[in-house]
Amino acid sequence: MLAGAAAATLLTPSAGRAAGFDxxxxxxxxxVPANGTTLHVRVGGKGPAVVLLHGYGDTGDMWAPLAADLARDHTVIVPDLRGLGLSAQAADGFEKANEAEDVIGVMDALHAPRADVVAHDIGNMVAYALAARHSDRVTNLVLMDAPVPGVGPWDDILKNPLLWHFRFGGPDMERLVAGRERIYLDRFWNEFSADPAHFPEASRIHYAELYAAPGRMHAGFRQFAAFDQDAADNRAWLATHGKLPMPVLAIGGEKSFGPMMAVVAQAGAVNVKERVIPGAGHWLMEEQPAATVAAIHDFLDGRPAPAGAGRLGQTALSFDQTQALPMSGAGAGTSGISGIRTVLLYGDPAKPGPYALEIHVPPNTVIAPHTHRDDRFATVISGAWYFGYGASSKDAPIKPLSAGGLYTEPGGAPHFAFTRDEPAVVRLTGVGPSDTTFVTTASR
Known part of the structure; x- marks a missing residue:
């Protein structure tokens, strides 16, 4: 079990909890003291670390069903966000980049150098900032049913009249809500549920009491008030550092964000999988806990079926993801021409079995007539590519191909290609082992 320097107590219903949240x-x-505040953290289980980040209208208590599932083979770390739940009162520091440092402080205190991160609602925004600024600390990321400021269709999402609470805050609003916390929170639980009856009364009582405690509504309002700065921070980070590199699962409730959650995630990450939970609104863990827990566990523990005995394994890569893969020089199945860079997308062309690779070809590059032992398909991804069949390029017909163009390279059939003033990217697939044999000068 992970060790920490902070004082620890057993987690029981008497420790500020209610029945159903055990x-x-x-x-x-x-x-746990972290980044100038103190966070209330639940810790249990054994194995690789996973951090669960709650949103507004909930606290870390929302994760009890998921924690029970993951604790069998994970060390589960569940903080209450800055100023919320049973964490210390906080007057400021609610910019999500700063709250990401709160979480890093917790991970450091618990000696968790890396973790999967699962988040919902406001937690998404903290998790995104965490994964962007500390990508070496986040193994996998799950984002659930809420936008991320400044990422993807943020400006359009802000126009939705249901989200008027994004601009509702300040001392006067805090005075209006004081003593009426349950009324204010019921609006969220009712309007953002597929069926309000699926957000249980026991949960409403529990969370309303927590949010009515001193300083909690202030912290909630300040979470929203920081959105403009969060959007500016995220846009600047994306422009400078690019999209998140780790695998991301985007989960939307069928009656809430649905597939829009994946649209948001794809705008900020290169490797995104989508899940939509049927019969759920925004409150996934309350409305459809079993389906939501299963989707998260499958993602965190699932592995693609490996290829074996020359068979095709499971791989699904977005264009952004393929373009983020590392480039190398020449290898099996390539021409070996200086300046051409290769990206291996799948398999190994030097070994038996299916493979896929890309060649990134600079302008004014010539690949002389050559053959491969295997049959191959090629697709032009971008640029202008000039291709022809034959042992000599001097008198053979040339086919200009642009993005989307397709051609074949039959095994043993001589062919050639070149670029002119524009570079090109070409994707090749075949079944190895592959090789490249140039046609001798005498035979051209």
Whole structure:
């Protein structure tokens, strides 16, 4: 079990909890000093670390069903966000880049150098900032049913009249809501549910009491008030550093964000999988806990079926993801021409079995007539590509091909290609082992 310097107590219903929010036996509570505040953290289980980040209208208690599932083979770390739940009161510091440092402080205190991160609602925004600024600390990322400021269709999302609460805040609004926390929160639980009855009364009572505690509504309003700065921070980070590199699962409730969650994620990450939970609105863990837990566990623990005995394995890569893969020089199945860069997308052309690769060809590059032992298909991804069949390029017909163009390279059939003033990217697939044999000068 991960160790921490902060004081710990066993996690029981008497420790500020209510029936129905109990974490598994063996979980403990730690009050963890981090980044100038103190976070209330539940810790339990054994194995690779996973951090669960809640949103507005909930606290870390929302994760009890998922924690019970993951604790069998993960060390589960569940903080209450800055100023919320049972974490210390906080007047400021609600910019999500700063709250990401809160989480890093917790991970450091618990000696968790890397973790999967699962998030919902406001937690998405903290998780995105965390994964962007500390990509070496985040193994996999799950984002659930909420936008990320400044990423993807953020400006269009802001126009939705249901989201008027994004601009509702300040001292006067805090005074209006004081003593009426349950009324204010019921609006969220009712309007953003597929069926309000699926957000249980016991949960409403529990969270309303927590949000009515001193400083909690202030912290909630400040989470929203920081959105403009969060959007500016994220846009600047994306422009400078690019999209998130780690695998991301985007989960939307069928009656809420649905597939829009994947649209948001794809705008900020290169490797995104999509899940839509049927019968759920925004409150996935309350409305459809079993389906939501299964989707998260499948993603965190699932592995593609490996290729074997020359058979095709499971791989699904977005264009952004393929373009983020590392480039190398010449290898099996390539021409070996200086300046051409290769990206291996799947398999190994030097070994038996299917493979896919890209060649990135600079302008004014000539690949002389050559053959391969295997049959291959080629697709032009970008640029202008000039291709022909034959042992000599001097008198053979030349086919100009632009993006989307397709041609074949039959095994043993001589062919050639070149670029002119524009570079080209070409994707090749075949079944190895492959090789390249240039046609001798005498035979051209």
């Amino acid at each position: 974490f598994p036996a063996g979980f403990r509570i730690q009050e």
